[in-house]
Amino acid sequence: MTTEEIETVAKLDTPATVPAKLGPTNGRSSEGSVLNVFSHGILIVWALMVGVPLLWVLWSAFKDSNGILTDPWGLPTVLHWENWSNAWNDANMGQYFINTVIVVGGSVIGTMVLGSMAAYVLARFTFPGNRFIYYLFVAGMSFPVFMLVIPLFFVLRDFPGSSLLATYHGLILVYIAYSLPFTVFFMTAFFRTLPTTVAEAAMIDGASHTRTFFQVMLPMAKPGLISIGIFNFLGQWNQYLLPMVLNQQEDKYVLTQGLAMIALQQGYENDWGALMAGMMIAMLPVLVVYTIFQRQVQSGLTAGALK
Amino acid sequence: MQHGKYRFIVGFLALPLIIYAIFVISPFVQAFQISMTDWSGLVGTAQFVGLDNFEKLWDSDDFWNALRHNIYMLALVPVVTLGLGLFFAFMLNVGGRRRKNEVVTGVAGSKLYKFVFFFPQVISITIIAVIWFNIYNPDPQDGMLNSLLGAVGLDSLQNSWLGEKSLALWCISAVMVWGHVGFYVVLFSAAMASIPRDIYEAALLDGANRFHTFFKITLPLLWDTVQTGWVYMGIIALDAFALVQIMSVNMGGPDGATDVMPLRLYLTAFRDSQFGYASAMGIAMLIVTMTFAVLTMRFARRERIEY
Numbered sequence: 001m002t003t004e005e006i007e008t009v010a011k012l013d014t015p016a017t018v019p020a021k022l023g024p025t026n027g028r029s030s031e032g033s034v035l036n037v038f039s040h041g042i043l044i045v046w047a048l049m050v051g052v053p054l055l056w057v058l059w060s061a062f063k064d065s066n067g068i069l070t071d072p073w074g075l076p077t078v079l080h081w082e083n084w085s086n087a088w089n090d091a092n093m094g095q096y097f098i099n100t101v102i103v104v105g106g107s108v109i110g111t112m113v114l115g116s117m118a119a120y121v122l123a124r125f126t127f128p129g130n131r132f133i134y135y136l137f138v139a140g141m142s143f144p145v146f147m148l149v150i151p152l153f154f155v156l157r158d159f160p161g162s163s164l165l166a167t168y169h170g171l172i173l174v175y176i177a178y179s180l181p182f183t184v185f186f187m188t189a190f191f192r193t194l195p196t197t198v199a200e201a202a203m204i205d206g207a208s209h210t211r212t213f214f215q216v217m218l219p220m221a222k223p224g225l226i227s228i229g230i231f232n233f234l235g236q237w238n239q240y241l242l243p244m245v246l247n248q249q250e251d252k253y254v255l256t257q258g259l260a261m262i263a264l265q266q267g268y269e270n271d272w273g274a275l276m277a278g279m280m281i282a283m284l285p286v287l288v289v290y291t292i293f294q295r296q297v298q299s300g301l302t303a304g305a306l307k
Numbered sequence: 308m309q310h311g312k313y314r315f316i317v318g319f320l321a322l323p324l325i326i327y328a329i330f331v332i333s334p335f336v337q338a339f340q341i342s343m344t345d346w347s348g349l350v351g352t353a354q355f356v357g358l359d360n361f362e363k364l365w366d367s368d369d370f371w372n373a374l375r376h377n378i379y380m381l382a383l384v385p386v387v388t389l390g391l392g393l394f395f396a397f398m399l400n401v402g403g404r405r406r407k408n409e410v411v412t413g414v415a416g417s418k419l420y421k422f423v424f425f426f427p428q429v430i431s432i433t434i435i436a437v438i439w440f441n442i443y444n445p446d447p448q449d450g451m452l453n454s455l456l457g458a459v460g461l462d463s464l465q466n467s468w469l470g471e472k473s474l475a476l477w478c479i480s481a482v483m484v485w486g487h488v489g490f491y492v493v494l495f496s497a498a499m500a501s502i503p504r505d506i507y508e509a510a511l512l513d514g515a516n517r518f519h520t521f522f523k524i525t526l527p528l529l530w531d532t533v534q535t536g537w538v539y540m541g542i543i544a545l546d547a548f549a550l551v552q553i554m555s556v557n558m559g560g561p562d563g564a565t566d567v568m569p570l571r572l573y574l575t576a577f578r579d580s581q582f583g584y585a586s587a588m589g590i591a592m593l594i595v596t597m598t599f600a601v602l603t604m605r606f607a608r609r610e611r612i613e614y
Contacts, residue, residue, distance in 0.1 A: 039398045039414060046395065047423045050489065053438045054426060056451070069449045072441070073458075118323040121316050133320065140331050144596055146546070146569050147589035150576050151337035152330065177330035180323060209315040238431035240549050245577065256433040260553055263437045279434050290429045294422055301428060302494045 057283075060276040068272045083273035084281070091271070093278040095251065096258035100282075102168050103254060104236045107175035111232050112225060114176060115183030116191075120213055122184065123191035124199075134188065140181030149245045156246055166249035174242055179232050186231075186303065190224035191217070230293055231300040237286060255282040342586035353583065360587035370588065373559075373566040374595070377545050380480050380567075381599065385540040388484045389533060392491025395424065397521055399492065400499045401507065421496065424489030432486070436553035439482045443468035443554070470556055472564045479550050479565055487543065491536055498532040499525060534607040538600050545596055548573065568592050 060068050061083055062076040088094040122134045152174070156164040164170030198220065202212045218225070240256045247253065253261070259282055262275055290297050342360055346353035364370055399417035414420075427435060444450030445467035447457055453465045469475050502525065510520055526533075548569035552558055558574070559566035568588065576585035 043395065043398060043414065043420055046391075046488070047420060049485065050426055051423050053442060053451075054430075057434075057438060072444075072449060072451045072454055114323040114326070117319040121319045125312065125316055127313065127316055133324065136332070137327065140327065143331065143335055144542075144589075144593055146548070146572055147338050147586075147593050148331065148334040150572075150582055150586050150589065151334035151341060153576075154582075155330065155334055155337075173326055174330050177326050180327050181331075184323070209311060210318075213319075234429055238429075238433075240431065240433055245573075256431050259431075259437060260433050260549075263433075263440065263553060275437070279437060283430055283434060286429050286431075290426075294425075297429060298421070298425055298493045299497070301490065302497055 057276055057279050061273065061280045063273055063276075065272040068276070080273055083271075083277040086271060086274040087277040087281060091258075091262055091274050091278055092250075092253075093255070093258060093281050096253050096255045097281060099168070099252055100237065100254040103171045103175065104233065106168065106172040107179070107236055108229060108233050110172060110176040111179040111183055111236075112229055115180055115228070116187045116218065116221065116225065117213070118180070119184045119187030120191050120217060123188045124196075134184075137181050137184040140178075141185065145178070145241060149241065153245055164246075166247050166252045168252070171243065171247055171254075174246060175236050175239065178242070179236065183228055183232065186228050187221070187224060190221055194220050226293070227296050227300040227303070230289060230296055231303075233289065234286060234297070234301070338586050338589055341583055342590050344583040346583040347580050356583070360584045361591075363584060364587050364591060369563070369566070370568070370571055370591075372563055373568045373571045376476055376565065377547070377567050377595075379476065380483070380544040380547060381541055384480050384483050384544040385537050388487050388540055389491055389536055391484070391488045392495055392536070393526070393529070393533070395420070395488065395492045396495035396499060397525055400496050401517075401520065401525060421489075421493055424492050426489065427486040428490045432549040433553060435482065435486055436550050439478075439485075439550075440469070440554045443478055445470055469554060469565075470561055472561050475555060475561060475565045479547065479554060482550055482554070483543065483547065487540060491540075494536060495529060495532060498529050502528050530607075534603065537607065538603050541599050541603065542596060545592070545599065568595075 056072075059075055060072075062079045062081070063074075064080050064083075067074065067076065088097075118133075118137070122130060122137075153165075156170050156174070159170075164173070194217065199212050199216055202216045203209075207215070238256060239254070240260070243254045243257050244260075247257065250261075259275075259278055262278065341353075343355060343357055344353035345356045345359070398414055399420055442451045445453065447453045447462075447465055450468075452468065456462065456464050466474060468478050506524055506528075507520065510524055515523065546569055547567045551565050551567050551570050552573075555561075555565040559570050569592070572585050572588040572592070575581050575588060
């Protein structure tokens, strides 16, 4: 009530200016400045709560285990670069990094190519079963992965030919399959927004459907491809449950598995500096992508929630 | 235009559909089938046992215990996360009113806040779990939280956090909130940006303060987004697998205090090899998730406001 009263008084004091401007002169500024101090305070506290733990990983990656444990808040006195080589070599983070790059690289490319092919056909052509196939894909967004992992484990184990468990191509195929629902959903909507005339012109000039797709439509869909590509990259780079179940062989571990294993086994005498450096190794590609493409990352991920 | 159309459609859809059918659709169907067998997975013979697994599940104290923890999180985590998200988003987009020529504006530095707040959303849940495991470290010297409390003279608040039966679940819930608030700040910011400025202008001319602006304009116009966000956050609260697996004492401890349904399913399947029983848990989780989503959509429905 009090702020209202103050406002009423303030308005009565300056009757002539009220309708004209709403700037700091009309008495609202007093409410504004008090609230701004308060709101900035809370915003800064939250920013610190998010930022400090992440910075802590960064500076701990340069401290020795002893320093991390006895003085968790202190800055490193000497930069222990060996943490990074210990993580890369002794803790196998190098191997896990390479595994992750192979799997995520293969599956992002596969998801983008296969997803936009399917989406293009579903968006641009009428044929019997079009709606059914579209909804079959989209339904996949609502299946809880937890319910699927047990049968999925046996699908991979008993795959005709040879088991796909703990293989690169097995993981790649699974990542592609689980990224298709949202990719198809997103890209179908995107292809529908593109003008038809360009594609028609290409067809009249004698381009085949395939050629029209790869040389005309895909380049036009670039903004959509970037958004969904980043979305898939982040999701697949950070994937934890699927590799946990399908990739239980140490030399094929991806980064998230490797980190979880090191953290779970970490006794108090172990190499904490290397663990922190390992976390930085796992985070760096993501941090680079996020910093460069913040706008696309934020819009891509929030679009994912509004599916 | 019709030349080779069907050959093209089949050519483009075949591969995505085959991959999707093998790795997503077929596990979905098999999950129901496996849940009615006593399959231990090791030998190929599985006996059909009807609904026995579901009866066993109904009588299982362990599963009810895990379900109860998920329900606690479901009741708490979305309220806190979305509440904070709405508050921050309002501050960043509508909260500042000190600049000239603009009626509605965010506080200074809102872009930077959004960038920092969103950070936990792009890094892997494994890394988040390892960071917070160290923050909650019970040692008064080693643990970041305890040493911070000690430094500001609040020694009495020092605790063993994850080791304390009554606190462990709430500590893990807090991490979930920490990780997702930034996502909702960005999501709600995007939704707020689409609210026409003149609505705020009119309200300001009528003398509305920030409190009124938020509850009478912003929240009602954001309701659809809030509802979707609620379902999304609820599904995350029904999971919690990675956090509990990595952070909790003895996976779900101390003494079962942090056990959750997905962890139960994972251990039942891949540690105890009771695949039929674990599949029944998966079906139960599907039912719980669907019930939650349907109830939310039903009770949160309001009249749509057009603008």
